[in-house]
Amino acid sequence: MKKLLPVIFLFICFSCGVRVHYDYEKTTDFTQYQSYSYFLNMNTGLSELDAKRLFKAIDETMALKGISLAEDSDFIINIESSTYQDNRSNSTVGVGVGGGGGNVGGGISVGIPIGQANVTRQIKFDFVDAKTNQLFWQAISEGSFNPNATPEKREAALQSVVEKVMKNYPPVAK
Numbered sequence: 001m002k003k004l005l006p007v008i009f010l011f012i013c014f015s016c017g018v019r020v021h022y023d024y025e026k027t028t029d030f031t032q033y034q035s036y037s038y039f040l041n042m043n044t045g046l047s048e049l050d051a052k053r054l055f056k057a058i059d060e061t062m063a064l065k066g067i068s069l070a071e072d073s074d075f076i077i078n079i080e081s082s083t084y085q086d087n088r089s090n091s092t093v094g095v096g097v098g099g100g101g102g103n104v105g106g107g108i109s110v111g112i113p114i115g116q117a118n119v120t121r122q123i124k125f126d127f128v129d130a131k132t133n134q135l136f137w138q139a140i141s142e143g144s145f146n147p148n149a150t151p152e153k154r155e156a157a158l159q160s161v162v163e164k165v166m167k168n169y170p171p172v173a174k
Helices: 004-017 048-064 151-166
Strands: 019-024 035-038 075-086 092-101 104-113 118-129 135-144
Touching: 048 151, 118 151, 135 151
Parallel strands: 035 075
Antiparallel strands: 019 135, 075 118, 092 104, 118 135
């Protein structure tokens, strides 16, 4: 149980910090898609190890949904990612010097930023019909990313992203 607590803690932390935006073609019959494959020569923007972790998480999640990985598939998955620094914290420490005498005054002030810029990773998942080559579903996830994380933390973070992304696949008619 002691070994399981850090994994649960990481899962909770990472699942709260991931935002996912969805879009899909409203006229799509999602029941026709029972098998998938990945685009050949896909440039995910991830390291080779992170890409393997992501594909493993997708394969496991799709299997739970009853959708199988197949060479001759119903749809193809394309994945693109990017990272960027987001300095959301405007916290600074101000240092000032001033002086004056008589009717003349002057001063100087400098703001020193506190903390580091946040690194955010965006991963875009495109589902494309294999026969028509048309995009029918898309999810874009955004969340904090630690490039110095351990392999276990990276795997947990990517698993969390995939779980959140695939939570709304197929979309439920409202």
